[in-house]
Amino acid sequence: MKAPPSPADAGRGRDGRVSGPARRRGGLARLGPLPWIAPVVLLILAVVVWPVVELIRTSFLNISIAGKVRGGAGTDKFAKLFEESDFGAVLFWTAVWTVVVVAVTMLVSLALAQLFNQNFPGRRLTRWALIAPWAASVLMTAIGFKWMLNQTAGVLNTLMLDLGLIETSRDWLGRSDTAWPWMMAVAVFVSLPFTTYTLLAGLQTIPQDVYEASRIDGAGTWQTYRRITLPLLRPAFLVGVVINLINVFNSFPIIWAMTQGGPGYDTSTTMVFMYKLKETDIGESAAMSVVNFAMVVVLVLIFLKVSRWNEED
Incomplete structure (x- = not known):
């Protein structure tokens, strides 16, 4: 009785050569x-890398308000920006914000997550x-607060006037x-849900056996919280901080809907400042x-370095 072919010979013909389907499978296997991952890589190149490259290229061009390129500008646009x-005031308020x-x-969010x-x-x-x-739109929320704070018909001024807390309506x-x-306050309000649920998910991954062991060892509430809860919550906490740093730094709808960065540039961050420069x-x-993009990258890298995110406790 003839023995069955081995796996190594299964894809070979009578002449010993690899058959077509096996050869094609071998070619794909080598890839x-x-x-x-090729579709994902192409999507990242099209949505992330290419816009960044175009942004950097545009910053070195002399472009009219109508969008017509009038030649190269070198680093003149950066020099004009820094002058x-x-x-300086916009950078300061962006950092404070x-x-x-x-x-x-x-x-x-930490308090709410624990609650x-x-x-x-x-x-x-x-x-x-x-x-x-x-669930609500950030822009819709900001506009709602703007109406509430309106000087003539806002709910806040009306309520404070009725209670005698102020004598005249305030702008x-x-x-x-x-x-x-x-x-x-509005920025914190819209940021709370994501951050709270991120920390809540982190709290729920902490095994109860760890808390029981700490109680058996005689650890107090504060010691348990400081030595067990906070260290084990660290990964979720770092995720919340990094995501919030990026989102808050790049926040545009709240400021634009409520003040449009005015009067002048008094309530502008670098994002609003960038948008208003487009007009001129x-x-x-x-x-x-480009400066915004660089600052975000540096800010996140500094935080990750200081927080030692890849080190285990």
Whole structure:
């Protein structure tokens, strides 16, 4: 009786050569995972890499307001950008905006995540209620707050006048000293759902056996929280901080809907500043975009370096 062919000889013909289907399978096998990841790589090249390359190229061109290229500009657009009188103030307020919003968001989200991780009546309802700011459009939320803060017909001024807290209506968004706190409050409000659920997911992955072992060892509540909860929550916390840093730094709808960066550039971040420069100089606006991109990358890298994200506790 003839023995069955071995796996190595299964794809060979009578002359010992590899047959067509086996040869094609071998060719695809040599490519490894490339056929599967090629669409994703092409999508990243088209959606991410190519726009960044075009953005950098545009920042070195002299472009009219109508969009006509009038030749190269070298680094003149960057020099013009750095010489803008409002550039330093915009950078300062962008840093304040980012740090304050991210810090307050993380602290409030941590408290809410720990609250939602407990069993209490109505927990499911409150969890669903927190999704509302996330489900609503950021632009719609910002416009809603703008109407609420309106000087003549806003709910806030009407309520405060009725309660005798103020004597005359205030233009809350007309001055930078009152506009910034309100815009930061809206930014925190719309950032809470994602961050809270990220931290809640991290809390729910912590094994209960660890807490039971700490109680047996006689650890107090604060020691358990500081030595067990926070270290094990670190991966989720880092994800929340990084995502919020990127989102808040690049935030545009809230500021534009509420103040449009005014009066002047008093309530502008670098994103709003970039958009307003487009009205006078497209090349300078592109240069501001390149600076924004570089600052985001540097900001995230510094945070990851300081937080030692790839080190285990």
